[in-house]
Amino acid sequence: MTADGRRRLPPQRRTVTHRPDIFFMAPPGHLQNWFWHGPSRQRAAELSYEVRLNPRDLPLSSQDWAELIEGVEALLTTWGSPRLDEAIMARNTTLQIVGHVGGSVAGIASEALFGRGIHLCTANPIMAQAVAEWSLMMTLVGLRGLVHYAQVGASAPPRWRPCSTSSTATSPASPCRWK
Amino acid sequence: MLDEFHRHFSGQPLQMEVTAERALAMTDASLVRGHS
Numbered sequence: 001m002t003a004d005g006r007r008r009l010p011p012q013r014r015t016v017t018h019r020p021d022i023f024f025m026a027p028p029g030h031l032q033n034w035f036w037h038g039p040s041r042q043r044a045a046e047l048s049y050e051v052r053l054n055p056r057d058l059p060l061s062s063q064d065w066a067e068l069i070e071g072v073e074a075l076l077t078t079w080g081s082p083r084l085d086e087a088i089m090a091r092n093t094t095l096q097i098v099g100h101v102g103g104s105v106a107g108i109a110s111e112a113l114f115g116r117g118i119h120l121c122t123a124n125p126i127m128a129q130a131v132a133e134w135s136l137m138m139t140l141v142g143l144r145g146l147v148h149y150a151q152v153g154a155s156a157p158p159r160w161r162p163c164s165t166s167s168t169a170t171s172p173a174s175p176c177r178w179k
Numbered sequence: 180m181l182d183e184f185h186r187h188f189s190g191q192p193l194q195m196e197v198t199a200e201r202a203l204a205m206t207d208a209s210l211v212r213g214h215s
Contacts, residue, residue, distance in 0.1 A: 018188040022181075043181050051181075074184045097187045099180035104205035105197060114199040121183045121195040122202075 020073040021094070022051045025065075025081040026101075027058045035078060035101050051076070062087035069095070076101055077108050086112040103127050 026032040032053060044051050054068065058080065065082055069075060070091040075084075078101040082088055089095065089112060097119040100108060105122050113120060141147070183195050197205075 020184065020188055022184065040181070047181060047185050049181060049184070074187075076180060097184060099183050099195075101180055104207065105202045106205040106207040109199065109202035111199070114202075119187060119193060119196050120199075120202055121180065121193060122197050122205075123180060123195065124197075125195050 019048060019050070020096075021071055022049055022074045022076065023069055023072040024051055024053050024076040024078075024101075025068075026076075026078050027054055027056065027080075029057075031078065031080070062090075066091045073097075074099065077105075078102050081108050083110050084108050084113045084118075085110045089113070089116070097121065099123075 024032065024036060026035060036051070036053060040051075052072075056064065056068070060068075060082075062082070062085075065088045069088070071094055072092060073094050073096050075095060075098045077084075077098060081100075084098065095116070095118055098108070098113070099121045101123055103122060103124045105120055109120060180195075183193060185191075186193055
């Protein structure tokens, strides 16, 4: 905190040694807007990066993609991006790194990509935390019967089913829940 | 991912890179969802 009570922001890193040609493969529309918004734009500005956005709707042929990524040095891929094979990289001799804005890269990876020594990165380490949190949340929502509990006070109130914590040969343990 | 690019182009070690073996072992969502 600063002396006047404001939160101290971390210093922005502005050490940029190279401004790569970056291209984002997501087509215009929802997906592109979903990822390319305030925080992403702000971080690009802080790094003095300019990200070229794919201007063309899908589907695109391998030749179309090859034209779009010619001269690109850093490629952003996401859901629906094509496999980066020889046909798509046919006109590119500059690509150094691919960053997948998503988890699994199985759909975009190819032997051609790794054969060229191009680095491939995934957002899995970041997304995994959100997935874990979501899984825990939904487990508790289900375990506690939140959906039914939220209906308490409605015209047809839910009925509570008692639970048992011990099981027998004919009656296994059952969770407490609304029914 | 822009930070990963920054690390690469400024000569720092990458933090989210995957090997070919690991990449190809991941789930291919395009097959699951029927995308091309």
